[in-house]
Amino acid sequence: MPVKNIVIPLNTGYLNEAAKARGVSRTMMVRIIMERIIEKKMVGDILGYEPIIIARPGKYRRFAPKV
Secondary structure, X not given: OOXXXXXXXXXXXXXXXXXXXXXXXXXHHHHHHHXXXXXXXXXXXXXXXXXXXXXXXXXXXXOOOOO
């Protein structure tokens, strides 16, 4: 299943330099890196094996009850 149109902030300065040194675009370089990470099943090694918990911001309420 292809994953398309994911927008994530990246350090573009480093990516520009690395891509230019290899003669490819930033997009192609990120694609190659992601393919290799998935191909070699390195996600667990990079992120660890414990669950990732990200706190979600609370919902905006215009008229929040006073406490």
